[in-house]
Amino acid sequence: MKTNFKEIKNQKIVSNETPNKELTAKEFEDYVIKSGARGSFMIYRSKNEDEEMGIDDL
Amino acid sequence: MKILFIVPEIRMDSGPAHFPFWAAILAAIVEKKGGKVGILDLNALRTKYGGAKVPTKIIEEEISSEDWDLIGIGGLTTVYNRIKELAPIVKKMAPSSIFLGGGGWSSYNPDEILKLIPELDLICIGEGEETFSEIYDTIENNSNDFENINGLCIRDKDSCIWTKPRALIDDLNTVPYPAYHLLETDVYFAFSSLPYSVESFNSKRRASVVWERGCPRGCTFCSHNGMSRIDLQNIYGEGDRKAGEKLVRISDKENDTFQLPARWPTPEYAVNNVKLLKEKFDVDFISIVDENMTSNLKWTTEFCDLYKKSGLSDKVKWGTLGDAPSVAVKPELIQIMKDAGCAYISFGFESASDKVLNEDIQKGQTRVHLQKTLDTILKAKLTPLTTFMIGNQHENINDLMETMDFWIQNNAEIDPFICTPYVGSPIYYNNKNRILSQYDPKIKLIEEGKLKVDKETESKWKLDALDMFMTDCGDAYQYTATISEYFSIPELFAIKNLMYQKDSIRLLAWAHERYEETHEPQWKHDVKWAKYCNVCKAESLMNELQIPHQI
Numbered sequence: 001m002k003t004n005f006k007e008i009k010n011q012k013i014v015s016n017e018t019p020n021k022e023l024t025a026k027e028f029e030d031y032v033i034k035s036g037a038r039g040s041f042m043i044y045r046s047k048n049e050d051e052e053m054g055i056d057d058l
Numbered sequence: 059m060k061i062l063f064i065v066p067e068i069r070m071d072s073g074p075a076h077f078p079f080w081a082a083i084l085a086a087i088v089e090k091k092g093g094k095v096g097i098l099d100l101n102a103l104r105t106k107y108g109g110a111k112v113p114t115k116i117i118e119e120e121i122s123s124e125d126w127d128l129i130g131i132g133g134l135t136t137v138y139n140r141i142k143e144l145a146p147i148v149k150k151m152a153p154s155s156i157f158l159g160g161g162g163w164s165s166y167n168p169d170e171i172l173k174l175i176p177e178l179d180l181i182c183i184g185e186g187e188e189t190f191s192e193i194y195d196t197i198e199n200n201s202n203d204f205e206n207i208n209g210l211c212i213r214d215k216d217s218c219i220w221t222k223p224r225a226l227i228d229d230l231n232t233v234p235y236p237a238y239h240l241l242e243t244d245v246y247f248a249f250s251s252l253p254y255s256v257e258s259f260n261s262k263r264r265a266s267v268v269w270e271r272g273c274p275r276g277c278t279f280c281s282h283n284g285m286s287r288i289d290l291q292n293i294y295g296e297g298d299r300k301a302g303e304k305l306v307r308i309s310d311k312e313n314d315t316f317q318l319p320a321r322w323p324t325p326e327y328a329v330n331n332v333k334l335l336k337e338k339f340d341v342d343f344i345s346i347v348d349e350n351m352t353s354n355l356k357w358t359t360e361f362c363d364l365y366k367k368s369g370l371s372d373k374v375k376w377g378t379l380g381d382a383p384s385v386a387v388k389p390e391l392i393q394i395m396k397d398a399g400c401a402y403i404s405f406g407f408e409s410a411s412d413k414v415l416n417e418d419i420q421k422g423q424t425r426v427h428l429q430k431t432l433d434t435i436l437k438a439k440l441t442p443l444t445t446f447m448i449g450n451q452h453e454n455i456n457d458l459m460e461t462m463d464f465w466i467q468n469n470a471e472i473d474p475f476i477c478t479p480y481v482g483s484p485i486y487y488n489n490k491n492r493i494l495s496q497y498d499p500k501i502k503l504i505e506e507g508k509l510k511v512d513k514e515t516e517s518k519w520k521l522d523a524l525d526m527f528m529t530d531c532g533d534a535y536q537y538t539a540t541i542s543e544y545f546s547i548p549e550l551f552a553i554k555n556l557m558y559q560k561d562s563i564r565l566l567a568w569a570h571e572r573y574e575e576t577h578e579p580q581w582k583h584d585v586k587w588a589k590y591c592n593v594c595k596a597e598s599l600m601n602e603l604q605i606p607h608q609i
Contacts, residue, residue: 001062001096001097001098001099001103001120001123002096002097002099002239002240002241002242003094003095003096003097003240004085004089004094004095004096004237004239004240005060005094005095005096019251019259019260022260023256023259023260024256025256028255028256028259031253031259032253035253
């Protein structure tokens with residue numbers, strides 16, 4: 001609990017869940033393909049790569 | 059004065075994604091009044107316990123560590139189940155504190171919530187800033203007389219008292235920024251990454267903001283935490299919007315205002331909020347969780363212009379939500395948003411059947427709007443994010459095929475939600491007995507006149523069924539009750555999976571089987587879908603070869 005009137009005791013550090021490596025646009029595309037859309041929003045594929053997923057540099 | 063806000067755990071299948079704005083805004087109000095305040099954010103703290111619920115012992119220790127004058131608890135409908143578990147803990151550890159509930163989970167049926175959760179003293183209906191502020195002042199003046207405070211439902215022995223409606227805040231610039239120093243920001247930053255775009259995925263210090271309240275659209279499956287005119291009509295009319303409107307008009311007149319379906323603070327307020335987050339926490343991405351940013355062309359254009367002029371567009375990228383009609387009509391807005399740093403926009407497409415969109419969803423969008431929006435997003439090279447749902451009230455096999463056809467035409471992979479009639483939505487009010495009957499079939503027998511019981515027994519059964527329904531409500535990937543006229547929950551689950559696989563062959567073969575068995579019209583598909591149907595293709599071949607058949 002955080003308050004405006006006392007110090008926090010025994011604060012456990014939370015492990016960082018953010019991926020360390022920054023993905024490129026292509027790597028992000030591969031990640032999305034592998035993940036699929038199950039339980040998530042959606043994925044749109046296109047036969048024309050230029051139109052796909054907002055990837056500028058495929 | 060000492061105030062505690064408790065934030066229940068939510069969406070346990072993933073990490074904490076968004077700040078609990080309500081708690082931090084109300085905490086800022088307490089600080090302005092010179093009070094002491096704490097936020098027990100169980101949704102953030104669960105990460106210290108392997109993602110599971112925070113142990114009861116820890117919660118007990120935290121609550122009993124101080125003498126709180128008031129304890130507030132809030133959230134969406136999906137936290138109802140957890141609040142039911144937490145309420146007895148709160149009452150046990152702080153028996154003399156005023157216990158206040160508020161937020162979407164309790165705003166639509168506060169009288170029923172007070173019966174279902176006997177530990178609560180008060181429910182704040184809808185927007186909380188002004189109502190909470192007056193409660194605070196009342197308690198500070200050593201009074202428990204809350205009946206003159208608008209926007210409350212107050213426990214009164216075995217009954218409850220509704221106070222007059224609270225008018226929606228006319229000027230949202232008066233809402234203080236959240237007390238960020240009281241949030242578990244380190245926990246939220248540890249879960250910064252969101253797989254919606256490269257920028258949000260790579261984010262290391264993502265913050266969330268919410269500025270818009272309500273939405274200009276009138277979608278039948280939606281509600282707005284009691285913060286839009288439509289919500290107030292439903293709340294005070296108990297589902298009868300015309301009756302509710304009469305009360306809202308009285309509230310308009312008394313407060314010299316007109317309460318809108320959607321409200322925004324100024325773009326300056328919004329940009330200054332992001333500047334604050336950048337200066338204080340060096341954030342690199344902002345999730346703007348407003349319900350429908352693109353619906354307000356003027357506001358969004360001004361915001362984007364100011365955001366760019368402030369030098370934020372390259373430093374702090376952002377993502378938000380929008381709707382197809384606004385983008386289809388003004389596609390140039392998307393490039394304006396992208397130029398200002400927008401990395402993704404999420405759209406509720408819902409269905410690609412014009413019949414379902416018009417009759418059931420009522421967002422004011424058509425399939426043409428969906429296609430134009432999708433084309434615009436792809437052209438701007440933004441990530442297209444869209445959600446769909448099945449199990450809409452009058453959706454049949456042809457409507458489902460319209461949606462699947464849209465996915466096939468656009469090479470999309472989509473896992474649809476199942477339409478869930480959350481308490482507060484028009485489809486809930488319009489189908490309440492049907493929903494409750496799915497949890498207690500006796501209610502259906504009463505409706506059909508086959509079972510007669512006294513009113514008290516009927517009310518008790520309905521309340522118990524409501525409790526089961528609200529306990530069941532999750533994030534709509536799982537089933538609760540359905541309002542579909544045609545399909546059962548098991549059928550919808552099968553349809554959802556076949557649609558995810560875009561397996562039109564099995565879906566349509568099943569439709570043929572079901573139609574032959576039942577002759578129910580919802581299973582009879584149009585000739586239009588024969589191109590996707592192996593049964594039809596086989597029939598066609600037999601006809602060509604002039605083979606007698608019995609299909």
